[in-house]
Amino acid sequence: MNEFWYLSSVIALLAGVTFLTRALPFMVLGRVADHPLLEHLGRFLPPIVMVLLVIYSFKNDVAFSVDFLPELGCLLLVTALHLAFRQALISIVGGTAMYMLLVQMGVG
Amino acid sequence: MTLSPLNTLVLRTSLPVMFGYLPLGAAFGVLFSELDYHWLYATAMGLFIYAGAGQFLAVGLLANQATLTEMAVATLLINSRHIFYGLSLISRMPNRGWRRLYQIFGLTDETYSLITATSLPADIDRGQFQLRITAVNQVYWIIGCTLGAWLGSQLEFDTAGIAFVLPALFMVLTIEQYKHLRDMRPFVAALLIGFGTLLLISREQMLLIAILLSLSVLMMQYAARRTHKGPEA
Numbered sequence: 282m283n284e285f286w287y288l289s290s291v292i293a294l295l296a297g298v299t300f301l302t303r304a305l306p307f308m309v310l311g312r313v314a315d316h317p318l319l320e321h322l323g324r325f326l327p328p329i330v331m332v333l334l335v336i337y338s339f340k341n342d343v344a345f346s347v348d349f350l351p352e353l354g355c356l357l358l359v360t361a362l363h364l365a366f367r368q369a370l371i372s373i374v375g376g377t378a379m380y381m382l383l384v385q386m387g388v389g
Numbered sequence: 390m391t392l393s394p395l396n397t398l399v400l401r402t403s404l405p406v407m408f409g410y411l412p413l414g415a416a417f418g419v420l421f422s423e424l425d426y427h428w429l430y431a432t433a434m435g436l437f438i439y440a441g442a443g444q445f446l447a448v449g450l451l452a453n454q455a456t457l458t459e460m461a462v463a464t465l466l467i468n469s470r471h472i473f474y475g476l477s478l479i480s481r482m483p484n485r486g487w488r489r490l491y492q493i494f495g496l497t498d499e500t501y502s503l504i505t506a507t508s509l510p511a512d513i514d515r516g517q518f519q520l521r522i523t524a525v526n527q528v529y530w531i532i533g534c535t536l537g538a539w540l541g542s543q544l545e546f547d548t549a550g551i552a553f554v555l556p557a558l559f560m561v562l563t564i565e566q567y568k569h570l571r572d573m574r575p576f577v578a579a580l581l582i583g584f585g586t587l588l589l590i591s592r593e594q595m596l597l598i599a600i601l602l603s604l605s606v607l608m609m610q611y612a613a614r615r616t617h618k619g620p621e622a
Binding site: 288290292293294295299300301303304305306307318321322323324325326327329330332334335338340343356359360364369370372373376377381383384385 | 408409412413416426430433434437438439440443444446447449451457460461464465466467468469471472493494496547548549550551553554555556557558559560561562563564566567570575576578579580582583584587588592593595596599600603604607608610611
């Protein structure tokens with residue numbers, strides 16, 4: 282499969298899935314949306330998925346060694362910035378800039 | 390050139406989103422350019438997918454050569470929050486036909502919050518306002534994605550470490566989730582399940598397995614609560 286068809290199918294797939302998640306409540310018109318199981322999942326699944334995504338981002342780096350300290354430190358910086366200012370952009374840019382600095386100095 | 394009151398209001402209301410979407414879209418674009426694909430694909434993703442976290446995740450999945458199934462499931466789950474808060478908009482969306490379809494397509498977190506949080510003067514048409522807000526927000530996003538990918542592929546600056554925007558974004562979303570939920574249990578459970586899967590079961594299939602495990606735990610917890618009719622668990 283060449284690059285054009287591969288990326289086109291990935292984009293089409295992700296576009297379809299993303300649209301589906303946005304359209305679903307409109308399609309079912311709230312008939313099952315207040316089912317308690319859906320409410321339960323809707324309440325607890327998103328936070329779990331977010332934490333899993335943070336861990337997944339480091340799936341090849343996670344180790345109980347000093348090698349992981351820069352990643353951990355920068356995640357803590359993101360957390361501190363976000364608790365202090367609660368501006369997503371400041372938190373993300375601040376943590377990423379620090380991480381890039383560390384990596385490019387040869388620490389990461 | 391004078392702007393109509395409607396367009397003036399749309400531009401003024403959407404200004405904060407512009408300041409958010411241009412740099413965040415550009416960060417996505419730079420990250421995407423690391424994959425060495427043509428920058429037009431980044432534009433296409435902003436145009437057809439139009440999802441912040443979803444597109445960042447897609448870069449990670451493409452870089453990890455995830456399968457199409459993994460991509461679909463991961464995207465479905467990261468966007469699943471939309472399912473639960475789109476509901477409150479149904480009765481507040483006057484547009485019909487293609488306008489309604491486009492609005493549903495463009496229902497990002499930011500567009501949702503502008504549409505629900507802005508009170509309109511009496512002479513402004515609500516449907517037109519919502520439609521234009523959705524459209525200008527997407528234009529900001531597409532410009533950001535394109536500029537980032539184009540600059541990233543043209544300029545030779547050292548981007549080592551820029552992939553950290555992705556975990557940083559997820560970390561921010563995690564904190565937002567906690568501020569919203571005020572309950573530590575799902576976070577502790579996710580840490581246990583996530584690291585457990587990674588270290589004991591599989592590194593490559595970690596996301597899929599951990600998500601399925603979490604789903605099972607949540608459903609068992611729900612079933613147990615139903616049977617016992619115990620206190621709010």
